[in-house]
Amino acid sequence: MTHFRLTPLAASLPDTVPFVGPETRERQKGQGFRARLGANENVFGPSPEAIRAMAETPLWMYGDPESYDLREALARHLVTPAETIMVGEGIDGLLGYLARLMVGPGDAVVTSDGAYPTFSYHVAGFGGVLHKVPYDGDHEDLSGLFAKAAETRAKLVYLSNPDNPMGSFHTGDQIAAAMDDLPAGTLLILDEAYIECAPETAQVPLPWDDPRLIRLRTFSKAYGLAGARVGYAIGAPDLIAAFNKVRNHFGMNRAAQAGALAALQDDVWLRSVLARIVSARLRISEIAGACGLRPLASAANFVTIDCGKDADFAKRVLTELDARGVFVRMPFVAPQNRCIRISCGTPAQLEILAEALPDAVKNTENC
Amino acid sequence: MTHFRLTPLAASLPDTVPFVGPETRERQKGQGFRARLGANENVFGPSPEAIRAMAETPLWMYGDPESYDLREALARHLVTPAETIMVGEGIDGLLGYLARLMVGPGDAVVTSDGAYPTFSYHVAGFGGVLHKVPYDGDHEDLSGLFAKAAETRAKLVYLSNPDNPMGSFHTGDQIAAAMDDLPAGTLLILDEAYIECAPETAQVPLPWDDPRLIRLRTFSKAYGLAGARVGYAIGAPDLIAAFNKVRNHFGMNRAAQAGALAALQDDVWLRSVLARIVSARLRISEIAGACGLRPLASAANFVTIDCGKDADFAKRVLTELDARGVFVRMPFVAPQNRCIRISCGTPAQLEILAEALPDAVKNTENC
Numbered sequence: 001m002t003h004f005r006l007t008p009l010a011a012s013l014p015d016t017v018p019f020v021g022p023e024t025r026e027r028q029k030g031q032g033f034r035a036r037l038g039a040n041e042n043v044f045g046p047s048p049e050a051i052r053a054m055a056e057t058p059l060w061m062y063g064d065p066e067s068y069d070l071r072e073a074l075a076r077h078l079v080t081p082a083e084t085i086m087v088g089e090g091i092d093g094l095l096g097y098l099a100r101l102m103v104g105p106g107d108a109v110v111t112s113d114g115a116y117p118t119f120s121y122h123v124a125g126f127g128g129v130l131h132k133v134p135y136d137g138d139h140e141d142l143s144g145l146f147a148k149a150a151e152t153r154a155k156l157v158y159l160s161n162p163d164n165p166m167g168s169f170h171t172g173d174q175i176a177a178a179m180d181d182l183p184a185g186t187l188l189i190l191d192e193a194y195i196e197c198a199p200e201t202a203q204v205p206l207p208w209d210d211p212r213l214i215r216l217r218t219f220s221k222a223y224g225l226a227g228a229r230v231g232y233a234i235g236a237p238d239l240i241a242a243f244n245k246v247r248n249h250f251g252m253n254r255a256a257q258a259g260a261l262a263a264l265q266d267d268v269w270l271r272s273v274l275a276r277i278v279s280a281r282l283r284i285s286e287i288a289g290a291c292g293l294r295p296l297a298s299a300a301n302f303v304t305i306d307c308g309k310d311a312d313f314a315k316r317v318l319t320e321l322d323a324r325g326v327f328v329r330m331p332f333v334a335p336q337n338r339c340i341r342i343s344c345g346t347p348a349q350l351e352i353l354a355e356a357l358p359d360a361v362k363n364t365e366n367c
Numbered sequence: 368m369t370h371f372r373l374t375p376l377a378a379s380l381p382d383t384v385p386f387v388g389p390e391t392r393e394r395q396k397g398q399g400f401r402a403r404l405g406a407n408e409n410v411f412g413p414s415p416e417a418i419r420a421m422a423e424t425p426l427w428m429y430g431d432p433e434s435y436d437l438r439e440a441l442a443r444h445l446v447t448p449a450e451t452i453m454v455g456e457g458i459d460g461l462l463g464y465l466a467r468l469m470v471g472p473g474d475a476v477v478t479s480d481g482a483y484p485t486f487s488y489h490v491a492g493f494g495g496v497l498h499k500v501p502y503d504g505d506h507e508d509l510s511g512l513f514a515k516a517a518e519t520r521a522k523l524v525y526l527s528n529p530d531n532p533m534g535s536f537h538t539g540d541q542i543a544a545a546m547d548d549l550p551a552g553t554l555l556i557l558d559e560a561y562i563e564c565a566p567e568t569a570q571v572p573l574p575w576d577d578p579r580l581i582r583l584r585t586f587s588k589a590y591g592l593a594g595a596r597v598g599y600a601i602g603a604p605d606l607i608a609a610f611n612k613v614r615n616h617f618g619m620n621r622a623a624q625a626g627a628l629a630a631l632q633d634d635v636w637l638r639s640v641l642a643r644i645v646s647a648r649l650r651i652s653e654i655a656g657a658c659g660l661r662p663l664a665s666a667a668n669f670v671t672i673d674c675g676k677d678a679d680f681a682k683r684v685l686t687e688l689d690a691r692g693v694f695v696r697m698p699f700v701a702p703q704n705r706c707i708r709i710s711c712g713t714p715a716q717l718e719i720l721a722e723a724l725p726d727a728v729k730n731t732e733n734c
Contacts (some may be wrong), residue, residue, distance in 0.1 A: 003579045004578070006468055007469060010467070010469070015609070015611040017616055021429070021431050023431040041428055041429060046427060054622070059413060059421070059626065060408050060412045060413060062587075062594055063594050065391075092615050096615055101377045102371065103374065155372050185370065229430075229617075229618060229620050239371050242371070242377070245377055245381065245383070246377065248460055249384050250596075251457065253620045254593075254595075255595070
């Protein structure tokens with residue numbers, strides 16, 4: 001008999017990793033990437049004020065378990081009571097807590113086929129049964145998702161807006177209208193990781209404390225703090241309070257809290273980053289178009305490129321880019337996996353892409 | 368019908384917080400503490416090399432999900448393969464993962480009555496049944512714990528060495544000898560958060576990959592990085608690999624990984640901090656003794672003071688210290704709660720304690 005006895009559920013889970021990190025790939029290759037454009041990070045970085053705040057934060061102290069200052073600042077920023085906000089270890093951490101709170105063995109959960117794998121990982125990790133709805137073209141299928149939720153009596157339905165990996169979005173009005181079809185007893189998880197990069201129309205015109213949905217946002221994308229691990233959830237106070245049942249109360253890095261607070265307050269920096277993201281999206285689209293590929297419209301900090309053939313073709317383009325020191329990723333599931341997904345980069349990094357992509361495509365076509 | 372439906376287990380859990388943070392108390396008081404000596408933080412701080420490494424780490428990138436560099440460095444430091452090491456978001460985070468992996472509703476888990484509440488929080492959070500064994504004087508009752516594990520067929524038994532909140536320790540030889548009585552099918556969680564502060568004899572002379580136990584260590588105490596959230600587990604490779612089933616793969620702050628790596632390599636700083644901890648323990652003992660209280664011997668970065676009466680008395684001393692701007696904590700459970708627990712401070716902070724404690728005790732006695 002071994003000394004550790006996993007629960008039957010844990011024993012049934014694979015040692016899976018939702019994504020392989022770029023560092024892992026760099027170690028395999030024995031050299032670094034020249035352009036890190038695969039993880040939808042923000043190469044323009046966080047506000048200098050955030051960098052200063054983090055450097056000035058003494059790390060010998062535990063972080064405030066209430067993330068009080070950050071929550072209060074978010075409350076002022078969004079104009080909602082602090083009781084509607086929970087800060088956590090990135091959206092990934094908050095998704096894990098939500099799954100733990102709601103999902104038990106056999107519980108139905110609805111997501112899109114090809115949506116964020118880390119959400120699916122958490123649901124499976126608590127024994128939930130995932131019902132996957134195909135995309136409607138390059139968009140998540142809003143009415144299809146809600147219909148599937150009704151059909152399966154799902155506890156949770158997941159929607160990212162803007163969508164990762166396709167970069168598309170629904171308007172807030174579309175989402176608000178669709179909410180009439182959300183079944184009672186189903187909570188909509190609205191993953192708004194990329195919301196700051198999207199047009200104003202993507203904002204959902206529903207009260208922050210609407211009990212039918214929980215919005216997840218992050219400092220990892222537009223705010224440039226992916227490595228800090230700061231996300232937040234906005235929802236009804238009783239739902240927000242439920243996180244206290246299961247969360248790791250002292251789990252927030254103290255400097256990360258201070259950095260996020262400073263980043264939130266530097267609107268000038270945010271605007272300049274968003275402008276650079278817009279430029280980078282245009283440049284990526286231009287580079288792709290010049291190679292005969294079709295860039296999709298993007299409301300996020302990446303551009304998804306339709307390579308026009310099958311997954312094997314897209315995968316080979318990816319491999320060719322990898323061989324040229326360019327790190328990008330691609331969707332996991334058909335038919336989205338005909339695409340590759342390129343994160344916004346600096347002009348210099350995009351010149352590397354501009355140099356590498358034509359050869360990568362040519363080599364793939366000659367295969 | 369509300370839109371969120373908790374699992375029956377989640378619904379049964381309280382919105383509990385294992386500890387109230389000092390910042391919460393400061394907000395209640397409307398002023399800061401003059402001496403923060405309650406959370407067993409390391410006021411001497413991390414290595415300047417760690418501070419530099421964190422400041423130099425770009426936070427726009429996600430952290431390496433494998434914490435490869437840190438794990439490799441720990442492996443070299445401990446002389447064990449990297450496959451025996453898992454890095455996580457502090458010992459708290461690792462305890463949560465362990466509970467999730469092993470504990471299901473009704474599963475028996477053994478701990479000491481009055482031991483680390485966050486462990487108990489995690490076990491209860493997964494529906495486990497806690498069996499609590501009284502302390503044997505000021506020590507955790509090693510043979511009592513293992514006998515209770517056999518009696519209850521426990522999946523996990525928790526032991527902290529050195530012990531928090533009492534500061535006592537068992538020698539590694541005592542623990543190794545006791546392992547003969549650990550039942551098959553029970554895993555010993557050995558929480559060594561304070562091990563660097565303890566005499567060399569506290570090290571358990573068993574192989575790092577001994578399948579009967581998992582050791583948990585941290586950069587929060589001797590290394591002075593509590594706010595960074597970096598802990599690690601050492602155990603058999605199959606047990607270590609199981610963390611990959613449930614952990615938040617991208618949950619580690621990138622700067623924290625770099626800071627921990629630098630801290631690990633600065634042995635000169637560690638030695639100087641440990642010497643200052645020894646001095647502080649002596650000074651705290653002296654201050655307590657001068658007030659007629661009995662300091663217990665400590666192998667950790669705090670000194671537990673027997674106030675010689677009941678919990679009410681100790682609680683009042685705590686309140687009096689709080690009123691004088693000194694933050695300390697006390698054990699939660701009788702008979703340990705006759706004590707207060709004072710973390711090591713700088714000489715200046717301990718002078719504030721030296722000034723406050725006599726009055727605090729006097730006022731309490733006159734109550």
